[in-house]
Amino acid sequence: MKRRLLWLGIVALAGAGAWFGWLRTHPALLENPVDLAKHDGQTIDFSSGKPVVKDSPEDKAALDAAAKDLAEASKGVTFDPPKKKPEPTPAPPKS
Numbered sequence: 317m318k319r320r321l322l323w324l325g326i327v328a329l330a331g332a333g334a335w336f337g338w339l340r341t342h343p344a345l346l347e348n349p350v351d352l353a354k355h356d357g358q359t360i361d362f363s364s365g366k367p368v369v370k371d372s373p374e375d376k377a378a379l380d381a382a383a384k385d386l387a388e389a390s391k392g393v394t395f396d397p398p399k400k401k402p403e404p405t406p407a408p409p410k411s
Contacts, residue, residue: 357379358375359372359378359379
């Protein structure tokens with residue numbers, strides 16, 4: 317029983333060491349992510365692997381053009397209300 321606990325402790329310590337070593341080689345996972353609520357109307361570029369907030373006039377023009385395209389494309393779109401499922405018929409009583 318003591319041997320099993322010893323091996324379990326060794327495996328647990330080795331696993332924890334491997335996990336912390338992996339996190340140390342991936343520091344971007346430890347950084348705080350960008351808060352999207354604070355950047356309304358701004359572009360967040362992820363092409364470098366890290367979020368970079370951009371607020372240039374070109375980006376604003378592209379966002380406005382995309383919003384107009386989306387509004388135009390969805391102008392005539394409507395959705396029907398969900399259809400009710402028919403009630404299942406009860407099974408006849410067994411005789």
